[in-house]
Amino acid sequence: xxxxxxxxxxxxxxxxxxxxxxxxxxxxxxxxxxxxxxxxxxxxxxxxxxxxxxxxxxxxxxxxxxxxxxxxxxxxxxxxxxxxxxxxxxxxxxxxxxxxxxxxxxxxxxxxxxxxxxxxxxxxxxxxxxxxxxxxxxxxxxxxxxxxxxxxxxxxxxxxxxxxxxxxxxxxxxxxxxxxxxxxxxxxxxxxxxxxxxxxxxxxxxxxxxxxxxxxxxxxxxxxxxxxxxxxxxxxxxxxxxxxxxxxxxxxxxxxxxxxxxxxxxxxxxxxxx
Amino acid sequence: xxxxxxxxxxxxxxxxxxxxxxxxxxxxxxxxxxxxxxxxxxxxxxxxxxxxxxxxxxxxxxxxxxxxxxxxxxxxxxxxxxxxxxxxxxxxxxxxxxxxxxxxxxxxxxxxxxxxxxxxxxxxxxxxxxxxxxxxxxxxxxxxxxxxxxxxxxxxxxxxxxxxxxxxxxxxxxxxxxxxxxxxxxxxxxxxxxxxxxxxxxxxxxxxxxxxxxxxxxxxxxxxxxxxxxxxxxxxxxxxxxxxxxx
Amino acid sequence: xxxxxxxxxxxxxxxxxxxxxxxxxxxxxxxxxxxxxxxxxxxxxxxxxxxxxxxxxxxxxxxxxxxxxxxxxxxxxxxxxxxxxxxxxxxxxxxxxxxxxxxxxxxxxxxxxxxxxxxxxxxxxxxxxxxxxxxxxxxxxxxxxxxxxxxxxxxxxxxxxxxxxxxxxxxxxxxxxxxxxxxxxxxxxxxxxxxxxxxxxxxxxxxxxxxxxxxxxxxxxx
Numbered sequence: 132x133x134x135x136x137x138x139x140x141x142x143x144x145x146x147x148x149x150x151x152x153x154x155x156x157x158x159x160x161x162x163x164x165x166x167x168x169x170x171x172x173x174x175x176x177x178x179x180x181x182x183x184x185x186x187x188x189x190x191x192x193x194x195x196x197x198x199x200x201x202x203x204x205x206x207x208x209x210x211x212x213x214x215x216x217x218x219x220x221x222x223x224x225x226x227x228x229x230x231x232x233x234x235x236x237x238x239x240x241x242x243x244x245x246x247x248x249x250x251x252x253x254x255x256x257x258x259x260x261x262x263x264x265x266x267x268x269x270x271x272x273x274x275x276x277x278x279x280x281x282x283x284x285x286x287x288x289x290x291x292x293x294x295x296x297x298x299x300x301x302x303x304x305x306x307x308x309x310x311x312x313x314x315x316x317x318x319x320x321x322x323x324x325x326x327x328x329x330x331x332x333x334x335x336x337x338x339x340x341x342x343x344x345x346x347x348x349x350x351x352x353x354x355x356x357x358x359x360x361x362x363x364x365x366x367x368x369x370x371x372x373x374x375x376x377x378x379x380x381x382x383x384x385x386x387x388x389x390x391x392x393x394x395x396x397x398x399x400x401x402x403x404x405x
Numbered sequence: 406x407x408x409x410x411x412x413x414x415x416x417x418x419x420x421x422x423x424x425x426x427x428x429x430x431x432x433x434x435x436x437x438x439x440x441x442x443x444x445x446x447x448x449x450x451x452x453x454x455x456x457x458x459x460x461x462x463x464x465x466x467x468x469x470x471x472x473x474x475x476x477x478x479x480x481x482x483x484x485x486x487x488x489x490x491x492x493x494x495x496x497x498x499x500x501x502x503x504x505x506x507x508x509x510x511x512x513x514x515x516x517x518x519x520x521x522x523x524x525x526x527x528x529x530x531x532x533x534x535x536x537x538x539x540x541x542x543x544x545x546x547x548x549x550x551x552x553x554x555x556x557x558x559x560x561x562x563x564x565x566x567x568x569x570x571x572x573x574x575x576x577x578x579x580x581x582x583x584x585x586x587x588x589x590x591x592x593x594x595x596x597x598x599x600x601x602x603x604x605x606x607x608x609x610x611x612x613x614x615x616x617x618x619x620x621x622x623x624x625x626x627x628x629x630x631x632x633x634x635x636x637x638x639x640x641x642x643x644x645x646x647x648x649x650x651x652x
Numbered sequence: 653x654x655x656x657x658x659x660x661x662x663x664x665x666x667x668x669x670x671x672x673x674x675x676x677x678x679x680x681x682x683x684x685x686x687x688x689x690x691x692x693x694x695x696x697x698x699x700x701x702x703x704x705x706x707x708x709x710x711x712x713x714x715x716x717x718x719x720x721x722x723x724x725x726x727x728x729x730x731x732x733x734x735x736x737x738x739x740x741x742x743x744x745x746x747x748x749x750x751x752x753x754x755x756x757x758x759x760x761x762x763x764x765x766x767x768x769x770x771x772x773x774x775x776x777x778x779x780x781x782x783x784x785x786x787x788x789x790x791x792x793x794x795x796x797x798x799x800x801x802x803x804x805x806x807x808x809x810x811x812x813x814x815x816x817x818x819x820x821x822x823x824x825x826x827x828x829x830x831x832x833x834x835x836x837x838x839x840x841x842x843x844x845x846x847x848x849x850x851x852x853x854x855x856x857x858x859x860x861x862x863x864x865x866x867x868x869x870x871x872x873x874x
Contacts, residue, residue, distance in 0.1 A: 144782045148428050151781045155608055159615050167811035169829030172837070198766040199773035202609025203602060229453050230446075230769065233761030236748040259457045261702060264518055265694035272684050277692060280461060320522035324530060325676075336598035336605070336809070340591065343841030344848055347556065348534030350526065357598060358605040359809045377608050382812040384604045384781075389806055391785040392799065399789065413763035420764065424771040428778055440726040442768040443713075444733025447706050449765050452738060452757070456746030458699040462692075485693035489700025495872075496707060505661040505871050507697055512862050512870055513665035514694050517672030520859035527852035531845050552834075556842045563846020584846065585794055591843030593798035594835055597805025600780055607777035610770060 133405055136398050147391070154383040162379050167362075173346055174363045177331050177353025178214070184303045186219035189296060193307035193318070193332075194238065197230025200310030200335050206361040206374035207333035208238060208308040214368045216246040216253070220303070221292045225257040225278075227266070227313060232259070251290035256282040263313060267321040271299055299326045304352070308333040315342055319350055333360065414622040415629075421610055422629050429637065535560050559587040662865040669863030710734070736760070801835055808832025 184190065192212060196204040215222050226235055239256055248254055257278050260266045269277045274297065281287045295301060305328055307314045314332040323330035329352045334342065336357025345351040355364050358381065361374030423438035463486050470479035492507040494500050538545060538553035545553065565577065566584035618626035672690065675683035713727040737760050744750075744757035754762070790799050807813030808828045817828040861867035 140786075142785075144786070145429060147781050147785055148778045151607075151778060152611075155604065156611050156615070159608070159612055163812070165811040165815055167814045167829070169808075169814060169827060171829065171833050198770040200602075200606070201766075201770060202612075202774075203605045229450050230765070232449075232453065232748050233758055233766060236754075236758060237762075240749060240752050258461075259453055260695060261454060261458060262695045262698040264515065265691035265698070268518060268687055269691040272688055276688050277695065284461070315526075320526035321518075324526045325522065336602035337595065340594045340598050340805075340836060340840055341844050343836055344531055344534060344845040345526075347837060347841050347845075348530055348537070350530055350534075357601050357809070358608075359601060377605060377612075378810065380608050380612075381601065381604050382810045384607075385600060385806045385810045386812065388600050388781060388784045389803060391781065392788045392790075395785050395788070396790050409759060413759060417763045417767040420767040421771045424768070424775065428775065436723070436726045437729050438768065439772075440729035441733040441764075442772060443709065444730035444735075445737050445760075445765050445768060446733075447709055447730075448734045448737030448741070449761070450702060451706050452741035452746060454699045454702055456741070458696065460746075462696055462699075481689065481692075482696075485696035486700075488693070489697040492697075492701050492704055493707070495704060496711075501872065502657040505657070506664065507701070508870050509661040509665040510668060510697055511694070511701065513668030514672050514690060516665075516859040516862040517669040518676070520673055520856055520863075521676040523852050523855050523859075527848045528856070531849050531852075535845065552838045555838050556845070559839055559842025560845045560849070563843055564849060567846065567850045586797055587839055587843035587846065589794045589797040589843075590801045590835065591840040591847075593801025593803075594805050594840040596798065597802040597809070600784075600802075600806055601809045603774075603777040603780045606770065606774035610767075610774045613767070 133402065136402055140395060140398055140402075151384060151387060154387050155380055158380040158383060159376075162376060163382055164379065165382070166366075166375075167378075170363045170367065171356070171360065173354040173356070174360050174367070175353075177355055178364065178367045180304070180329070180331060180353045181211070181214055181218060181220070181306075184218065184220055187221065188303035189221040189223060189292065189301065190215065190303050191305040191307075192222050192224050193305070193309060193313065194224060194226045194231050194235040195228045195307055195313045196234070196310035197228055198234070199230070201234055202377065203335050203358050203361065204308050204310055204333060205234060205238075206358070206372060206377065207355045207364065208234075209242065209372065210361060210364040210368055210370055210374070211306060211308065211333065211355070212238060212242050213246070213370055214364075215306075216243065216248050217368070219253075222254040223257065223296075223302075224254060226259055227261070227263040227317075228309070228311065229259065229261070252292055255287065255290055255292065257287070258282045258284075263317045264321065267317055271322070271326055274298055299328045302328060304329040304331060306331045306333075308355075310335055310338075312338070314338075314351070315345055319345060323350060336360075411622055411625075414617045415625045418614060418617040418622075418625040419629050421614060422626070422633060425610075426633050432636070432640075434633065434636070531560075558583070563587050658871075661871065662868070666863055666865060669859075673863070733764075737764070801840070804828065804832050804835050 192208075192215065194208055196208075212222070224235065224239065226232075235256070239254075243250070243254060250256075258280065260277065266277050275288055278287050281290070287293055299322060305318055305322060307318050307330070309332065314330070314334060315338075318330050318332070322328050330350070331353040332351065333355035334357075336359070339354065339356030339360070342351060342354060342356075346354060355361060358374050358377045362378040365371050365374050420438050420441070423434040424442075426432055427435040463482060466482045467479065467486070470476070470482065488507045488510050490507075491503045491505075494503040535557055538549065539557075542550060542553070562580050562584035564584070566581035566588070614626045616622075618624060668690075671686065675687050710730070713730045716724045716727040717731075740756045740760040744755035746757065747755050748758040748761060749755055788799070790796050807817060808831065813828050858867060862870075
């Protein structure tokens with residue numbers, strides 16, 4: 132008995148890997164299809180905030196993630212961008228993450244046409260800049276000193292939507308979807324707290340928990356966290372897409388983790404008494 | 406379907422599966438993909454900095470200002486360029502001290518900028534956030550009152566845990582032990598969410614592999630899995646596991 | 653030589669540090685134009701600093717190939733990947749897409765860089781499951797608390813968690829989602845806030861040490 136239990140505890144971990152793979156793979160092929168009705172408060176706040184931004188206002192949308200966090204954050208960015216365009220809000224898209232290139236490009240190629248949005252009139256894309264501290268500090272006085280050209284190397288100032296835009300005072304909010312600490316480590320201290328520009332964002336599930344203090348103090352006005360947050364935002368905006376099917380596929384895998392923790396601890400407990 | 410997309414699917418599925426094959430055991434396919442990743446990643450960064458900063462912010466302005474004889478603006482580009490280039494001297498031991506000029510510029514600027522911003526966001530505002538609810542405490546709902554008290558007690562006890570480097574005894578020990586509970590809840594919550602984050606990434610890869618397993622991509626995923634299986638079987642039967650020493 | 657090697661750099665860090673710090677608190681035209689110019693400079697210097705990593709990496713793999721150390725063949729793949737991507741970038745003139753069409757560089761991003769990078773990180777999921785089974789030991793009250801918090805988050809994150817909760821504990825008129833929200837917004841926030849305040853003090857001290865030349869690890873050896 133003791134030997135068997137010990138053996139079970141020391142099982143080749145590749146079996147665990149296989150189980151995990153199947154638990155995610157099978158629901159991808161055959162979705163479970165249970166929907167959840169809950170919306171977390173920070174996602175609701177984010178949605179409400181964007182709903183209240185007057186049409187014609189301009190916001191920043193930071194696409195600050197790379198492939199390593201894209202499965203969580205790409206659906207968030209997609210849902211938020213759609214919401215902004217639906218509300219006829221003008222969007223200045225920018226990034227400080229080197230690996231975001233192709234992902235940002237995909238968003239910009241696919242989403243604006245769906246809403247009949249025109250480049251330069253409804254949205255612009257800024258080129259990648261390596262140093263966020265310098266850029267965020269600079270944009271407080273005159274953003275064109277650092278972004279004189281857009282991503283297509285054309286003078287940024289000449290675009291119709293940029294006519295009356297000079298610095299943070301001309302923006303309604305900044306929304307940063309990021310897989311790093313850019314939201315709480317850059318946009319918030321360098322822009323939000325200093326120049327009172329409302330800061331919102333989307334982060335990985337890992338970062339989400341650590342942002343609690345900023346949400347409580349309302350330094351961050353709204354937040355989407357991980358795949359779950361993205362699926363909630365998709366539901367709020369009525370655009371069920373990748374995150375909804377993603378969270379569905381994660382059901383069994385989560386239960387598997389819970390089961391493994393409890394199961395292995397029970398075995399240990401039993402081993403103690405025999 | 407376009408040839409480039411099909412080819413892309415095969416390359417992408419191959420790279421993905423080669424890396425996953427490590428989970429079974431170390432093998433040359435994994436090693437090759439891993440090293441390829443290092444090279445590709447580095448090249449991606451280099452091309453990006455070149456096309457987004459070096460050409461538009463350094464090369465072009467320098468050429469333009471020199472052509473126009475605009476010396477003031479030329480210096481304004483030349484100074485940071487020289488400071489930047491000074492960093493490269495790091496690799497030449499004899500003159501590596503020159504790189505200090507670039508680094509001191511970066512460090513001085515960074516420290517001067519982050520110091521006040523960090524204090525405002527992470528220190529002052531957090532203290533304000535903790536005591537703010539007590540300003541109009543009695544107008545809060547019962548739930549909000551309790552939450553405000555929990556946050557106050559939790560924050561203080563965690564600070565006690567961190568800041569009292571004296572021996573934890575008596576009342577201080579009790580308070581800081583309480584702080585540990587709050588930390589545990591934070592770490593537990595972080596663990597719970599880390600599970601979702603990691604699994605989301607795996608979902609992302611699997612979802613792509615399932616997509617590439619379809620007929621329109623000529624069953625890329627399936628064929629590559631089959632190839633890897635054959636390799637591992639052959640390796641087991643014919644060769645006595647190719648010994649891979651860690652590089 | 654000491655003056656060029658040591659004192660001038662230390663004086664520079666002090667001057668840049670103090671002036672930048674001061675301009676945070678002094679809203680004046682002069683401080684604004686200082687920040688404007690210095691930020692543009694910073695952006696350029698920083699870009700150069702990123703080339704350092706690339707040079708050192710390529711150099712170390714070059715050494716492996718030249719010295720034929722074990723597994724040197726794999727180092728060739730570093731160069732292969734590097735050259736392929738650089739060629740794609742040159743062909744596409746640094747553009748990922750052109751008039752809505754994916755360029756060669758875009759192809760390289762989507763089908764080489766993206767899968768490699770994403771898969772490298774997704775492998776971590778497998779270590780989560782093995783940690784859960786092999787190392788998550790509930791042996792003390794604080795470990796139990798850690799488990800409960802994790803359990804609430806995990807259940808609260810999945811639709812099946814909702815369902816299980818309402819089937820088992822529906823009579824309590826609570827939902828796992830609201831409990832999860834509370835855990836994140838109240839006790840976990842308190843825990844993190846304590847950490848934040850502590851860390852911010854540490855960071856401020858480090859910044860001051862840099863400005864005043866006490867911390868000079870970044871300068872390397874004399």
